Amino acid sequence: MIRIDARAKINLSLDILGKRQDNYHDVMMIMQSVELSDVLTFREQEKEAGIQVISNIPGLPSAERNLAYKAAALVMETFKLDKGLYIDLTKRIPIAAGLAGGSTDAAAVLVALNEMWNLGLKVPELCALGAQIGSDVPFCIQGGTMLAKGRGEILEKLPTMPECFVILAKPQASVSTAWAYQNFKADNVEAWADTDAVIAALKNGDLEGICKHLCNVLESVTIPAHNEIAHLKRLMCKHGALASLMSGSGPTVFGLVDDEEKAEYIVEKLSDIDNVQVILTKTVSEN
Ligand code: ATP
DSSP states (O other), X not given: OEEEEEEEEEXXXXXXXXXOTTSOEEEEEEEEEEEEEEEEEEEEEOGGGOEEEEESSTTSOOSTTSHHHHHHHHHHXXXXXXXXXXXXXXXXXXXXXXXXXXXXXXXXXXXXXXXXXXXXOOHHHHHHHHHHHOTTHHHHHHOSEEEEETTTTEEEEOOOOOOOEEEEEXXXXXXXXXXXXXXXXXXXXXXXXXXXHHHHHHHTTOHHHHHHTOEETTHHHHHHHOTHHHHHHHHHHHTTOSEEEEOTTSSOEEEEESOHHXXXXXXXXXXXXXXXXXEEEEBOSOO
């Protein structure tokens, strides 16, 4: 049996450069792994049983529409394998939240099956398979602090972010990533990302500099539809976060803090709000 902790991500910066002919957008993102993880365990079973994904979340798709299932099916198809596989999926990462929960599960499946079935795939080959499932999967395979370009699948390693505490606040709403990108209009963006400034701050190990330049242009789409995001951002800062931003297409808001006591204080303050799930986690330098 193999067990993998599949980490969530936040975006320190998310910029949209334009729309492409294939209907995706060209993006420029700085992605950061956090400790919060789903837990996946894998075991082979008799081939007649096929691929089974059993999770702790009622209503989560269990067959083709589950990204973990999709990743397993892709491996079997690519390597012409006729096997049965049982995947136990404990979800801890909020779903449809902007934290790459589904993508990280798919990444975990690729990494696990490569090991379990001795497929001999190196990281670039795993990432090429991952990109067929979703744009964030290659990042989730590697983790850490990365610059993501193209539709998110072209990656460059960045200096590790100074370790800090991350408070996640997930309002009840679910946001579809496709919806957010489809409704993006450059004219509605109030502040554009300065990716170079964040990279410079990362190079200097300057947490304050990173915090000063946090920016996500998709806030211009998701916040008007879900006002509680702006409210949560304000509350994070009011209670002591160095900075706060929406992650990915939202609606999760994160706050960054360099001190554990302060982080616990913010968690306590936000936990009183109805219909908001609050999670304390921290940045990690690798998977
Ligand atoms: P991203 O940040 O990459 O846009 P997200 O965190 O916003 O991702 P997910 O949690 O990946 O969104 O969920 C998006 C959709 O994918 C949900 O509607 C969910 O039903 C579906 N889905 C399929 N497989 C999974 C999985 N293993 N875990 C979570 N969601 C999944």
